Amino acid sequence: MTFEFNIPKPIDAHVHLRDGAILSQVAPFTARQFSYAIAMPNLLHPVLTTEDAIAYRKRISAAGKSGDFTPLVTLYMTDDTPLSEVKKAKDAGIIGIKLYPESATTNSEFGVTDIKKTYPLLAEMEKQGLPVLIHGEVTDPNIDIFDREAVFIEKILTDIIKNFPALKVSLEHLTTTQAVNFVSGQKNIFASITAHHLLYNRNEIFKGGIRPHWYCLPVLKREEHRKALVSAATGSSKKFYAGTDSAPHLRANKESACGCAGCFTAPNAVELYATAFDTAKEFPQKRFSDFMYGNALEFYNLPPVKSKITLRKSAQKVEDTISDIIPLLAGQEIAWQVVY
Ligand code: DOR
Numbered sequence: 001m002t003f004e005f006n007i008p009k010p011i012d013a014h015v016h017l018r019d020g021a022i023l024s025q026v027a028p029f030t031a032r033q034f035s036y037a038i039a040m041p042n043l044l045h046p047v048l049t050t051e052d053a054i055a056y057r058k059r060i061s062a063a064g065k066s067g068d069f070t071p072l073v074t075l076y077m078t079d080d081t082p083l084s085e086v087k088k089a090k091d092a093g094i095i096g097i098k099l100y101p102e103s104a105t106t107n108s109e110f111g112v113t114d115i116k117k118t119y120p121l122l123a124e125m126e127k128q129g130l131p132v133l134i135h136g137e138v139t140d141p142n143i144d145i146f147d148r149e150a151v152f153i154e155k156i157l158t159d160i161i162k163n164f165p166a167l168k169v170s171l172e173h174l175t176t177t178q179a180v181n182f183v184s185g186q187k188n189i190f191a192s193i194t195a196h197h198l199l200y201n202r203n204e205i206f207k208g209g210i211r212p213h214w215y216c217l218p219v220l221k222r223e224e225h226r227k228a229l230v231s232a233a234t235g236s237s238k239k240f241y242a243g244t245d246s247a248p249h250l251r252a253n254k255e256s257a258c259g260c261a262g263c264f265t266a267p268n269a270v271e272l273y274a275t276a277f278d279t280a281k282e283f284p285q286k287r288f289s290d291f292m293y294g295n296a297l298e299f300y301n302l303p304p305v306k307s308k309i310t311l312r313k314s315a316q317k318v319e320d321t322i323s324d325i326i327p328l329l330a331g332q333e334i335a336w337q338v339v340y
């Protein structure tokens with residue numbers, strides 16, 4: 001008999017949906033699997049103001065084409081984000097403000113140049129109860145790329161927490177043991193974890209040659225870190241939730257001499273997470289449901305949803321290509337299906 005079960009329609013706490021033609025190609029994949037998705041603001045023209053965010057939210061809704069999908073949007077923090085924007089954003093239902101260190105990743109050149117410059121804004125966010133979503137990597141080129149998250153935690157995040165103990169922080173796309181331990185030991189820090197960081201270690205990037213579709217930021221780490229992420233996700237802590245970081249780039253921009261960072265996982269995101277959870281004799285359904293839905297619902301204080309999805313343990317093949325975007329595991333078989 002095939003094994004299947006239902007969970008509330010999950011929440012993607014971190015996704016890149018882009019804009020324009022790509023938005024209409026990718027948003028329906030997220031909308032069919034997720035009840036809420038938090039769309040990142042690193043568009044070519046970043047989402048800087050509450051007005052920008054409201055307009056982007058409308059474009060996502062139109063592109064998502066699903067009645068039981070609610071897009072959530074964030075602002076892109078710069079050195080100059082006005083303090084007055086915090087309350088304005090909060091009142092408009094903007095879910096948080098994303099902090100990118102300058103040039104840490106795709107379209108982050110308008111990001112924060114010096115973390116201390118953000119402290120007045122973080123103080124206002126703490127006061128208003130508006131979460132900050134943090135890309136936690138230092139950008140100093142002298143720091144080894146595999147250490148950038150750990151150094152960010154040690155040098156920057158620790159100080160943020162000390163100064164703003166009541167600030168609600170979502171540390172995005174965790175990749176290391178250090179991050180798991182840090183989040184576990186703090187009261188107001190929660191964290192998203194991607195499916196690809198749960199499933200793969202850094203060997204995957206170099207199997208048989210360089211494989212650009214496995215290149216993302218923060219970059220995949222050693223096996224010991226992957227194991228720590230799986231323990232965090234499948235454990236009893238309420239602090240960890242799914243955030244796919246699905247990041248579509250056109251094939252030519254990935255398969256290039258200087259390929260863009262990002263794994264496009266939206267078409268089968270929930271199935272990939274199920275694969276990562278499917279390691280014990282008995283599938284941990286309750287933990288899976290909390291990680292995919294309940295924990296983010298609580299952190300972001302969202303209204304519960306009625307819709308459910310059905311997961312079935314039955315193989316399917318991942319699409320080879322979606323327009324000109326190559327999904328992770330293109331053409332390969334995966335063991336799970338969301339039943340539509
Ligand atoms: O791999 C990534 N891709 N990491 C990020 O932080 C950004 C994202 C993108 O926008 O392409």
Ligand code: ZN
Nearest residue numbers: 014016040245
């Ligand atoms: Zn991201």
